[in-house]
Amino acid sequence: MLLCDFHIHTKYSDGSLELKKVVDLFGQAGFDVIAITDHVVNGDSLIGKLAYKFRFTITEKNFNEYLENIEYEAQRAWNKYEMLVIPGVEISKNYLSSDKSAHILILDIKNFIPACGSYESIFLEAKKQNALVVACHPHHMKGEIRNTLYLWKNKQKYGKYIDAWEIANRDDVFNVVSLKKYPYIANSDFHKARHLYSWKTLLNCEKDKETIKTCIKHNKGVAITLFRR
Amino acid sequence: MLLWLILILLGLSFIIYFFQVLALRKKLSEEIPNSFTQPISIIKPLKGLDDNLFDNIESFCKQDYPEYEVILSLENRNDPAYRVAEKIRNKYPDRVTIVIDNSSKALNPKVKNMMKAYRISKYDYFLISDSNVCVEDDYLRKTVSSMTEDVGLVTNLIVGVGGKSFGAVLENLQLNSFIILSVCLLDKFLKMPCSIGKSMLMRKKDFEEIGGFNAVQDVLAEDYLIGKLMHEKGKKVVLSNYMIKNINEYWSIKRFFNRHTRWAKIRWKIGGVKYFTEPLANPVFIASLIPFFYAFSNLSLILLLLSVLIKTTGDYLVMRMIKEKPGIQIMFSPIKDLMSGIIWFVPFITSKVNWRGNLYLISENTVLMPVTDSSLKRTYLKLKTIFSH
Numbered sequence: 001m002l003l004c005d006f007h008i009h010t011k012y013s014d015g016s017l018e019l020k021k022v023v024d025l026f027g028q029a030g031f032d033v034i035a036i037t038d039h040v041v042n043g044d045s046l047i048g049k050l051a052y053k054f055r056f057t058i059t060e061k062n063f064n065e066y067l068e069n070i071e072y073e074a075q076r077a078w079n080k081y082e083m084l085v086i087p088g089v090e091i092s093k094n095y096l097s098s099d100k101s102a103h104i105l106i107l108d109i110k111n112f113i114p115a116c117g118s119y120e121s122i123f124l125e126a127k128k129q130n131a132l133v134v135a136c137h138p139h140h141m142k143g144e145i146r147n148t149l150y151l152w153k154n155k156q157k158y159g160k161y162i163d164a165w166e167i168a169n170r171d172d173v174f175n176v177v178s179l180k181k182y183p184y185i186a187n188s189d190f191h192k193a194r195h196l197y198s199w200k201t202l203l204n205c206e207k208d209k210e211t212i213k214t215c216i217k218h219n220k221g222v223a224i225t226l227f228r229r
Numbered sequence: 230m231l232l233w234l235i236l237i238l239l240g241l242s243f244i245i246y247f248f249q250v251l252a253l254r255k256k257l258s259e260e261i262p263n264s265f266t267q268p269i270s271i272i273k274p275l276k277g278l279d280d281n282l283f284d285n286i287e288s289f290c291k292q293d294y295p296e297y298e299v300i301l302s303l304e305n306r307n308d309p310a311y312r313v314a315e316k317i318r319n320k321y322p323d324r325v326t327i328v329i330d331n332s333s334k335a336l337n338p339k340v341k342n343m344m345k346a347y348r349i350s351k352y353d354y355f356l357i358s359d360s361n362v363c364v365e366d367d368y369l370r371k372t373v374s375s376m377t378e379d380v381g382l383v384t385n386l387i388v389g390v391g392g393k394s395f396g397a398v399l400e401n402l403q404l405n406s407f408i409i410l411s412v413c414l415l416d417k418f419l420k421m422p423c424s425i426g427k428s429m430l431m432r433k434k435d436f437e438e439i440g441g442f443n444a445v446q447d448v449l450a451e452d453y454l455i456g457k458l459m460h461e462k463g464k465k466v467v468l469s470n471y472m473i474k475n476i477n478e479y480w481s482i483k484r485f486f487n488r489h490t491r492w493a494k495i496r497w498k499i500g501g502v503k504y505f506t507e508p509l510a511n512p513v514f515i516a517s518l519i520p521f522f523y524a525f526s527n528l529s530l531i532l533l534l535l536s537v538l539i540k541t542t543g544d545y546l547v548m549r550m551i552k553e554k555p556g557i558q559i560m561f562s563p564i565k566d567l568m569s570g571i572i573w574f575v576p577f578i579t580s581k582v583n584w585r586g587n588l589y590l591i592s593e594n595t596v597l598m599p600v601t602d603s604s605l606k607r608t609y610l611k612l613k614t615i616f617s618h
Contacts, residue, residue: 003312028283030312081283082316193393193479227309229277 001202001223002032002212006107007090007136007169007187012066013038014056016192023073025196027081032207035107036070037088042115047094058089063112084207090136091115091122093150102150104162105134108209119151123161132213134185136166139174152176163217168199168224183219188227200227235518239536242512246540249410249510250547252417256386256470257550261374268296269369269430270350272357274342275303275310276585279361280391280478282313289358290321294369302328302346304338310360335446336597338587339426344442353434359427362387363474371471372430381464382456383430384423386412386472388551396480398558402565403489404475405553406544411510412468422466424456428473431455435464449582449595450495472551486568487583490575497576498595507573513540513563514570537563 009015010022017025019036026034040058041051051057058066067087074085088107093115095101104122106113110129113122126133138152151158159182167177167184177184186199204221205211215221271289279285289299299321301314306329318325330345343357354376356369375383386409389401415421429452439458445451456466497504508514516536520529544562548555581600582589590598 028281028313029278030283030309030316032312082319194481229309 001204002207003030003225003227004033004185004201004203004212005031005188005190006033006035006037006086006088006134006185006201007105007166008034008036008190009038009090010036012036012058012062013041013090014051014191019069019073022190023077023083023085025193027077027083029196031081031083033084033086033203033212035086035088035105036073037090037105037107038066039092040089040113040115041092041094044116045095047096048092048115051092051094057092058112060112060114067109082207084209084212086209086212088131089113093119094146096146098147098149099153100150101146101148102138103136103148104151105132105136107132107134108213119154119158120161123158127161132163132216133161134164134166134216135162136187137169137172137174137189138165139176141169141172155180163213164219170195170198173199183216184222184224185216186224197228198226200225231522232519235515235522236532238509239512239515239519239532242509242515243536243539245414245509246410246512246543248418249414250543250550252413253410253547253550255417256413256468259470261371261469265373265376266295266370267354267373267376268352269294269298269373270352270355271297271299271369272343272346272350272355273299273301273360274339274346274357275301275314275360276308276338276342278309278313279476280397280480281363281476282310282360283316285360285363285476286313286317287320288363288365288368290317290324291366292364292369293366294373296352297324297369298351299325300328300346300350301325302330302342304331304342305329333446335442336589336599337446337448337451338585340442340446340451344446347442354430354432355436356428356430357426358429359475361475361477362427363390363476368471368473372428372469375467375469376430376432379465380467381431381435381459381462382422382424382466383469384425384452384456384466385428385469386551387425387427387475388472388553389477390474390553391476391478392480392558393478394480395561396482396485397477398561399482399485399565399568400477400480400488401475402544402558402562403485403569404477405548405551406562406565407510407569409551410547416468422456422460423468424452424459424466425468426452427475429455431459435459435462438462447597449491449584449589449591449597450499453495453499454594486572489569489572491582491584493572494576494580494582494591495595498580498591498593504576508570511566511570511573512536513566514573517567517570540566 010019042048070087077083077085091104106126108131113125135151164183164185165177168186170189185201188195188198202223205215328346333341333344335341389404392398392401412423445454516533523529541562588600
């Protein structure tokens with residue numbers, strides 16, 4: 001089984017560690033697959049504007065540099081740890097209301113996707129790029145004032161675009177995803193070194209980007225595990 | 230009267246500190262011209278994820294040494310270190326063997342973990358190496374060069390590196406000042422055998438003559454006991470001046486406290502009354518007693534600040550001697566000293582130790598006894614469960 005984490009932030013957005021350090025931290029711990037998913041924040045809200053001000057977001061301007069650096073680190077990680085590194089982003093539509101907010105992982109992204117577009121346009125663009133779409137922390141999280149509930153509340157409308165839902169995020173488990181029998185994965189939403197020890201995905205497939213995407217989409221051979229020191 | 234007593238102790242502690250630094254200096258200037266290169270079996274017990282684990286293990290697979298094997302031993306495949314071990318074995322299939330075994334009844338988890346690995350090891354010389362150390366490619370050659378006919382055990386100095394969190398910074402400061410200096414003082418001036426479990430090279434013949442792993446399976450300080458038994462057998466215990474790196478990157482303060490309260494309990498159980506002399510190696514803590522007993526008068530604060538300044542400068546120089554860049558982190562050295570002063574009292578309160586998830590009670594000479602929940606605690610936990618529902 002491949003030990004995977006598909007939701008990781010670096011200093012490119014609001015993570016506390018540099019990309020290289022993040023890759024090494026996961027490589028040293030024996031991971032097989034990780035996805036780097038820094039935030040792309042919507043600029044059309046107060047929270048979004050603050051994220052731009054403090055550079056907690058990937059922008060169209062630095063997106064190519066971001067991808068190039070991930071590609072470089074992916075090569076290094078493969079040579080040293082035989083660990084696959086997938087480029088991704090977390091489209092973060094943040095509003096004051098939890099019901100309006102949503103975060104979406106786009107895994108294996110190729111071109112920049114702005115966060116201020118409509119949900120439909122984001123999903124269609126992701127599909128065009130043959131990227132994987134994951135709804136992250138879709139339900140209430142313990143200790144969070146602001147949740148991201150929009151996709152769950154509109155699952156009938158947008159469910160068809162979503163390849164998988166986060167059933168667990170760091171220490172939270174969303175049993176509603178299990179009850180609906182939706183395709184699932186579990187991630188750390190890594191921001192700090194201690195987040196390494198959290199929920200993770202196990203995949204029973206080959207260590208290859210396309211196979212991994214197919215495995216998640218079909219949701220066969222997928223398990224979750226609480227990774228501890 | 231009390232003030233004078235504290236001042237005398239403070240002066241004495243700076244004299245001891247001076248001798249400690251001198252001992253380190255002497256140790257680092259030693260030269261060992263031996264070219265002994267017998268084949269070696271390296272046994273690495275793994276349990277859980279240490280910081281930098283992949284590089285730590287890999288550094289042992291890249292040794293510039295003619296003939297050796299690396300055996301990675303684990304209790305079970307569910308251990309997170311197993312994945313790392315597997316990756317290393319795939320990378321170095323001719324060099325690395327993985328052993329999974331949980332059959333031994335030893336109470337010391339490290340000894341329990343190593344028993345099968347020892348049985349299957351190929352060579353007459355073996356080296357026990359902890360999973361949280363990283364070495365350069367000349368480590369084996371230089372460590373083995375200290376092994377001669379009259380030597381029973383070769384062990385190494387350790388330095389802490391890589392601190393990226395406050396807990397890790399404290400840990401590395403403690404290793405790079407108090408621990409390394411104490412070990413050198415014991416070795417150079419007090420001529421006491423020092424064996425450090427992070428790296429122990431032995432001849433199987435000698436090891437079996439002192440009783441092998443069976444002799445140390447139920448004690449916590451197996452490294453100390455092995456050294457003691459070797460010494461009693463008339464074999465030399467050599468502290469090599471080759472420094473191995475103990476990688477501590479992301480430690481919490483709790484983890485720092487846990488390790489050093491455990492080590493303090495070990496020293497108390499081994500040293501007995503000698504343990505009472507230990508605060509003399511901590512001038513900052515002794516100096517802090519002056520304002521504690523005599524309020525924060527100008528004189529007491531000046532004495533404390535002066536002591537902090539001298540000790541911090543001394544620690545800075547020690548770091549330079551062991552080729553570590555102290556940086557701004559050296560400023561935390563007095564905080565670390567005060568914390569270790571407090572830690573010193575812990576062994577008088579409890580004999581419980583928590584080691585890699587296992588809870589034990591330790592008695593004299595660190596003999597282990599497993600801890601079971603007391604009936605009172607069990608009742609409390611039951612009631613807590615009932616009321617939480």
